[in-house]
Amino acid sequence: MEIKGAVGLVTGGNRGIGLGFVHKLLEHGASRVYVGARKRADAEEIVAQAPDKLVAVELDVTKPDQVAAAAAQCTDVTILVNNAGAFNHQRLIGAPDMSTMREEMEVNFFGLVSMSRAFAPVLGANGGGAIVNVLSAGGIVAVPDMGGYSPSKFASRAASTCIRAELAPQGTQVCALIVGSVDTRMAEHVTWIKKTPPEDIAEAGLFAVRHHIDEHDTDPHAVSVRAAIARDPKALEKSMADRIAAQASAAK
Numbered sequence: 097m098e099i100k101g102a103v104g105l106v107t108g109g110n111r112g113i114g115l116g117f118v119h120k121l122l123e124h125g126a127s128r129v130y131v132g133a134r135k136r137a138d139a140e141e142i143v144a145q146a147p148d149k150l151v152a153v154e155l156d157v158t159k160p161d162q163v164a165a166a167a168a169q170c171t172d173v174t175i176l177v178n179n180a181g182a183f184n185h186q187r188l189i190g191a192p193d194m195s196t197m198r199e200e201m202e203v204n205f206f207g208l209v210s211m212s213r214a215f216a217p218v219l220g221a222n223g224g225g226a227i228v229n230v231l232s233a234g235g236i237v238a239v240p241d242m243g244g245y246s247p248s249k250f251a252s253r254a255a256s257t258c259i260r261a262e263l264a265p266q267g268t269q270v271c272a273l274i275v276g277s278v279d280t281r282m283a284e285h286v287t288w289i290k291k292t293p294p295e296d297i298a299e300a301g302l303f304a305v306r307h308h309i310d311e312h313d314t315d316p317h318a319v320s321v322r323a324a325i326a327r328d329p330k331a332l333e334k335s336m337a338d339r340i341a342a343q344a345s346a347a348k
């Protein structure tokens with residue numbers, strides 16, 4: 097599908113990869129972009145950059161009333177970008193309680209599904225359109241240090257496949273983006289890998305939309321993870337388990 101003339105809605109559009117999508121949608125000729133943000137003031141700050149094309153939407157993807165209100169307000173959307181994400185850097189067993197992993201599932205999985213359900217009729221009414229799901233390399237390989245996050249992205253990858261099948265009859269594309277390492281607040285702690293600029297991830301995501309690619313690795317780190325899985329998935333799993341074991345023995 098072409099981006100020129102499209103109408104986008106980006107969840108978590110106020111910063112990071114989401115803001116990259118807002119800018120790239122405009123650059124590729126979208127006629128309007130709804131900037132979703134939990135705090136309306138954050139979205140309004142972005143909208144001031146191009147008030148003729150951008151529209152602020154207060155949108156926490158875990159709040160059903162706000163999701164429904166967005167679908168009622170933004171009836172011309174043709175590209176939904178499910179970008180909003182939470183990452184808490186906890187382990188499944190080692191976390192003090194399950195609150196952080198529940199948050200990751202709520203935002204990363206249920207938020208994506210909730211938005212897709214709300215906007216499926218909108219996209220259908222507008223000719224099909226596309227859903228872009230911003231996933232993670234942690235959604236194709238289980239990362240023990242990303243206890244709730246990695247499973248939430250696996251679930252979202254499976255959801256992408258299910259939604260693609262369900263919405264194919266109405267002509268809606270579903271692009272699952274496998275994202276590696278990006279220079280945003282979420283990855284501030286990452287110092288050992290070269291991080292890709294968020295705009296490049298958005299560019300790769302729109303490439304996937306334009307070329308009807310179902311699942312797309314957006315950056316060098318995602319490509320290298322995919323290659324490591326293809327080469328020897330057990331070796332990759334073992335290398336991560338060994339790291340956890342080394343940390344445990346160092347802590348003794």
Ligand SMILES: NC(=O)c1ccc[n+]([C@@H]2O[C@H](COP(=O)([O-])OP(=O)(O)OC[C@H]3O[C@@H](n4cnc5c(N)ncnc54)[C@H](OP(=O)(O)O)[C@@H]3O)[C@@H](O)[C@H]2O)c1
Nearest residue numbers: 108112113134156157180181232275277278280281282283
């Ligand atoms: N950075 C990476 O290396 C990396 C790698 C793989 C995948 N990703 C994925 O890329 C996506 C964007 O992350 P990022 O790197 O751009 O991180 P970021 O800079 O931390 O941005 C996260 C965005 O999600 C929003 N958000 C969080 N919870 C939300 C909720 N309940 N409802 C609506 N918005 C919510 C945040 O809003 P506030 O400003 O209000 O907090 C913020 O706009 C995420 O899905 C993430 O999992 C990132």
